[in-house]
Amino acid sequence: MAYQFDFLAVFDYGDMLLKGAAFTLAMTAVGAVVGTAIGIAGGMCRAWKLHPLDWLFGAYVELIRNTPFLVQLLFIFFGLPSLGVQISEWQASFLAVVVNLGAYTTEIIRAGIQATPRGQIEAAQSLAMGRLQIFFHVVLRPALQKVWPALSSQIVIVMLGSAVCSQIAAEDLTFAANFIQSRNFRAFETYLVVTAMYFAMAWMVRYALNVFGRRVIVARKPQTRGA
Amino acid sequence: MLTQFSIWALLDSLAEGAKWTVALSLIAFVCGGIAGLVVLFARVSGKRALTVLSKAYIEVFQGTPLLMQLFIIFFGLSMLGVDVSAWLAAAVGLTLFTSAYLAEIWRGCVEAVPKGQWEASASLALNYREQMRHVVLPQALRIAIAPTVGFLVQVVKSTAVASIIGFTELTKTGSMLANATFQPFLIFGLVAIAYFLLCYPLSLYARHLETKYHAAR
Numbered sequence: 001m002a003y004q005f006d007f008l009a010v011f012d013y014g015d016m017l018l019k020g021a022a023f024t025l026a027m028t029a030v031g032a033v034v035g036t037a038i039g040i041a042g043g044m045c046r047a048w049k050l051h052p053l054d055w056l057f058g059a060y061v062e063l064i065r066n067t068p069f070l071v072q073l074l075f076i077f078f079g080l081p082s083l084g085v086q087i088s089e090w091q092a093s094f095l096a097v098v099v100n101l102g103a104y105t106t107e108i109i110r111a112g113i114q115a116t117p118r119g120q121i122e123a124a125q126s127l128a129m130g131r132l133q134i135f136f137h138v139v140l141r142p143a144l145q146k147v148w149p150a151l152s153s154q155i156v157i158v159m160l161g162s163a164v165c166s167q168i169a170a171e172d173l174t175f176a177a178n179f180i181q182s183r184n185f186r187a188f189e190t191y192l193v194v195t196a197m198y199f200a201m202a203w204m205v206r207y208a209l210n211v212f213g214r215r216v217i218v219a220r221k222p223q224t225r226g227a
Numbered sequence: 228m229l230t231q232f233s234i235w236a237l238l239d240s241l242a243e244g245a246k247w248t249v250a251l252s253l254i255a256f257v258c259g260g261i262a263g264l265v266v267l268f269a270r271v272s273g274k275r276a277l278t279v280l281s282k283a284y285i286e287v288f289q290g291t292p293l294l295m296q297l298f299i300i301f302f303g304l305s306m307l308g309v310d311v312s313a314w315l316a317a318a319v320g321l322t323l324f325t326s327a328y329l330a331e332i333w334r335g336c337v338e339a340v341p342k343g344q345w346e347a348s349a350s351l352a353l354n355y356r357e358q359m360r361h362v363v364l365p366q367a368l369r370i371a372i373a374p375t376v377g378f379l380v381q382v383v384k385s386t387a388v389a390s391i392i393g394f395t396e397l398t399k400t401g402s403m404l405a406n407a408t409f410q411p412f413l414i415f416g417l418v419a420i421a422y423f424l425l426c427y428p429l430s431l432y433a434r435h436l437e438t439k440y441h442a443a444r
Contacts, residue, residue, distance in 0.1 A: 003306055003307075062427065062430070063419075063423065065380075065426075065430065066380065066384075066422065066423045066426035066427045066430055067384070067419045067422045067423055067426070068384040068385070068386075068387035068388075068398065068422055069384070069387075070387040070388060070390070070391075070398055071387060071398055071401070071415060071418050071419050071422060072419070074398070074401070074402065074405075074411070074415050074418075075411075075412075075415040075416065075418075075419060078405060078411035078412075078415060079411045079412040079415045079416065080412075081411075082410070082411060082412040083412065156290075160290075160291065160292040160293070161292065161293075162292075163292035163293075163294040163295060164294055164388060164391065166294075167391060174292070174294060174295070177295075177298075181302075187298070187302040187306075188299065188302050188303050188306050191295055191298045191299050191302060191303075192299060194295060195291045195292075195295040195296070195299060198290070198291050198292055198295060199287070199290045199291050202290045202291070203290065
């Protein structure tokens with residue numbers, strides 16, 4: 001007897017799926033914003049060799065990049081409470097995503113900052129630009145422009161990797177899938193639908209980041225000042 | 228039954244788990260490499276159907292979570308009447324996942340070979356296969372070594388996800404020990420160190436290769 005597919009059994013739980021997707025997207029958004037902020041701070045310290053911060057960020061980067069996200073998540077969720085830090089499922093998931101993404105963005109943005117020739121900073125100084133102006137217009141923005149594609153794909157990778165957050169019962173999209181298939185006994189259909197949702201979300205996030213990159217990071221109106 | 232675990236007993240169990248992590252990584256890397264080559268050749272074949280197909284393959288595996296891929300293989304195959312063990316599902320899933328990423332990395336390497344090389348070899352009356360075999364691939368291989376070793380780190384880390392479908396490797400062993408000993412901080416700390424010891428040398432080696440081949444060019 002051929003297997004009868006029943007996708008309607010999945011869509012009965014549509015609102016659960018949407019809630020799970022919203023959780024995953026929220027986690028990604030927070031991870032992207034805070035992670036990039038960490039990356040800018042870390043990338044600066046690393047690129048300009050600010051001791052001892054560069055050493056600290058270096059250790060952080062190597063530690064995170066050479067261990068699995070799942071282990072980081074389990075360590076945060078199960079390990080931290082034994083140090084007296086109580087942490088809920090969603091807090092642990094958000095924290096793990098931020099910590100993980102921060103390490104990758106540090107390395108990505110460091111490369112971007114280092115790609116700015118020293119002469120450009122000197123040129124900016126000779127134009128009497130202030131320290132903050134130099135930082136924003138000569139260092140940070142060109143750096144972000146250069147690494148924006150790498151940054152975007154890392155954010156997508158982290159979003160897809162965050163599927164394992166369901167393991168500590170954080171109510172993300174995968175958690176919803178696990179719950180639904182335990183109710184309707186349609187594991188294959190459920191996971192197929194949820195995989196398609198992840199695929200669509202990955203595409204959406206990539207598209208949004210592309211647009212954001214084009215509009216905000218790369219494009220700029222010619223800045224004319226009153227002479 | 229609660230027994231006191233000595234630190235040596237813990238390390239012993241974790242080492243046993245690490246063995247399976249290494250085994251799964253090697254299988255995924257070797258089989259994924261072979262499958263990745265097939266996808267690569269389809270991707271750079273210049274034939275429309277093959278290009279579209281291989282592109283779709285890569286996009287699907289890079290655009291969905293590895294965990295979902297494992298679930299689908301695990302539940303999908305058993306639905307077809309094939310009795311899949313966690314071991315088989317993990318090996319198949321990681322192989323497919325690895326092949327998509329390696330194909331994409333290697334495609335970049337093939338395309339990094341300057342166009343002039345293709346043109347020069349074409350002007351020497353080499354056909355497509357001869358161009359690939361004698362001109363393009365040897366140069367692409369050189370470029371590919373560093374990122375491939377670097378990706379091996381990703382493969383090792385990805386095997387942790389296999390613990391979720393019940394494959395007893397390092398992470399799963401750690402979870403079980405943490406439940407048995409009530410010392411999650413220590414256990415997951417040790418698990419993290421174990422992964423670090425596996426991955427860090429590979430990362431360093433990849434970086435070394437990168438500077439070496441970069442400097443030579």
